[in-house]
Amino acid sequence: MQTPANLTEEATASVITFENLRKSYGSLEVLKGVSGSFERGDVVSVIGTSGCGKSTLLRCFNRLETINGGSLNVMGIDLSRSKITSRSLRELRIRVGMVFQQFNLFPHLNVLNNLMLCPRKVLGRSEHDAKQEALFYLEKVGLAEKASFYPEQLSGGQKQRVAIARSLCMKPEAILFDEPTSALDPELVGEVLCVMRNLAAEGMTMVVVTHEMQFAREVANRVIFLNKGLVEEQGNAQEVLTNPQSDRLKAFLQRMSS
Numbered sequence: 391m392q393t394p395a396n397l398t399e400e401a402t403a404s405v406i407t408f409e410n411l412r413k414s415y416g417s418l419e420v421l422k423g424v425s426g427s428f429e430r431g432d433v434v435s436v437i438g439t440s441g442c443g444k445s446t447l448l449r450c451f452n453r454l455e456t457i458n459g460g461s462l463n464v465m466g467i468d469l470s471r472s473k474i475t476s477r478s479l480r481e482l483r484i485r486v487g488m489v490f491q492q493f494n495l496f497p498h499l500n501v502l503n504n505l506m507l508c509p510r511k512v513l514g515r516s517e518h519d520a521k522q523e524a525l526f527y528l529e530k531v532g533l534a535e536k537a538s539f540y541p542e543q544l545s546g547g548q549k550q551r552v553a554i555a556r557s558l559c560m561k562p563e564a565i566l567f568d569e570p571t572s573a574l575d576p577e578l579v580g581e582v583l584c585v586m587r588n589l590a591a592e593g594m595t596m597v598v599v600t601h602e603m604q605f606a607r608e609v610a611n612r613v614i615f616l617n618k619g620l621v622e623e624q625g626n627a628q629e630v631l632t633n634p635q636s637d638r639l640k641a642f643l644q645r646m647s648s
């Protein structure tokens with residue numbers, strides 16, 4: 391991992407900055423002007439009650455949604471415009487990975503081919519290199535022996551670890567996670583959090599929508615609490631979670647711990 395002393399100016403710059411960001415679906419305004427700024431190496435937990443706009447915010451960050459107002463800059467790419475070039479979009483999707491609640495693995499491909507597909511098609515990697523890298527990342531998530539298995543032959547926790555390895559194969563600079571453990575049986579949550587904890591320790595920039603308060607407490611350095619489309623509270627994870635200021639966050643944390 392790089393030390394602060396040898397980080398370049400570019401490397402220390404904010405990787406995601408948004409100011410007064412608004413997003414509506416028809417007449418429903420979901421994000422009503424949210425602001426924040428994440429640095430390289432940040433692990434950000436996005437928390438809040440169901441329907442408050444967490445997934446929507448995350449999806450704006452890699453342009454699965456187009457914003458309706460305010461500004462959004464991700465990795466130096468201006469996402470405030472209604473149109474961006476296909477080249478910028480391609481660059482964004484390479485540099486920012488996404489891991490979904492439902493894994494989204496390709497069911498007709500085995501694990502190895504799930505991992506090799508995008509590096510081959512999008513990055514133009516040779517079969518040999520793509521395979522070596524896929525095996526490297528499978529090993530990293532503890533699933534080297536499952537390379538020839540199909541998704542249906544894996545547990546939920548294993549599927550999610552494969553999905554994380556698949557994202558890593560694209561060598562992203564940041565990964566967005568949308569409730570990566572909420573579709574899992576409780577006994578499988580730990581193995582996925584363990585992989586994520588290791589990624590965080592290696593310095594990966596991560597934005598994680600999660601209900602796992604323990605993960606938020608132990609691994610995240612920043613927390614954003616959304617409420618009804620607004621940022622109710624944000625800041626240092628320890629401070630925000632141990633000493634919440636707003637009554638709504640206090641009530642939310644109470645509900646989560648009961």
Ligand SMILES: Nc1ncnc2c1ncn2[C@@H]1O[C@H](COP(=O)(O)OP(=O)(O)OP(=O)(O)O)[C@@H](O)[C@H]1O
Pocket residue numbers: 415418420438439440441442443444445446447
């Ligand atoms: N594609 C869409 N079209 C119309 N409305 C949408 C769309 N996606 C989300 N919404 C609405 O936007 C609001 C926020 O949804 P979002 O998925 O961001 O919430 P969330 O905080 O992620 O909730 P949860 O914790 O249940 O996943 C909800 O009212 C939802 O119904």
Ligand SMILES: [Mg+2]
Pocket residue numbers: 444445446568599
């Ligand atoms: Mg959601």
